[in-house]
Amino acid sequence: MSTEPSAYHRRVAEEKRAAIIEAATGLFLAAGYDGTSLAKIAEAAGVSKATLFKQFPTKAALFDAIVTGSWQVEAADGPEPSAGDLRSGLTTIGHRYVELLTRPGMTALFRIVIAELPRFPELGEAQFSRGKMPYFESVSRYLAAAAEAGSAKVGDPDLAATQFLGMISNFVFWPTLLLTDWAPARSAIDQAVAEAVTTMTARYGI
Structure with a gap:
């Protein structure tokens, strides 16, 4: 049976x-x-x-599941970014990253981690290792694939991923941790993504 x-x-x-x-x-x-x-x-x-x-x-296991879920990007959101077209691929990734960072509760989740970190350092570990890092590694893998496809010249995919995601999150997300009224217009967000893509293609494009 x-x-x-x-x-x-x-x-x-x-x-x-x-x-x-x-x-x-x-x-x-x-x-x-x-x-x-x-x-x-x-x-x-x-x-x-x-x-x-x-x-x-445990409560920590439950928090881990919440963090993991909050950073997941659904494949149904659209086609996989094209490794053969750096500008198109980075544009797709950039806009998906914006949608991820602006999900309801994402800022509050970070605030919880920061506030509770002195007493519960495992929360920071969960946010970093099961949330941020898997997503970061997916972007790094894309940049390595773009290099293999011949659309980019990227010697250090991790550094390039840090640069790209940092240009976007520095405008879209990090101010929300300190400014409760930070809500840039969609046109400003789109421009931030476009400028980040332009900077990356100027530096790494072929």
């Missing part, structure tokens, strides 16, 4: 997991990491504590 869960049970488990993550995100943003207990999360999600612990044995 098979011990594998049925499609129905897998779907129920996924729905409960999504409810837990949604409830935890709301509570973390409202009360902070330290001010949110697993019991409160279970109650808000409408699940038992046993169900919550089965999905996420």
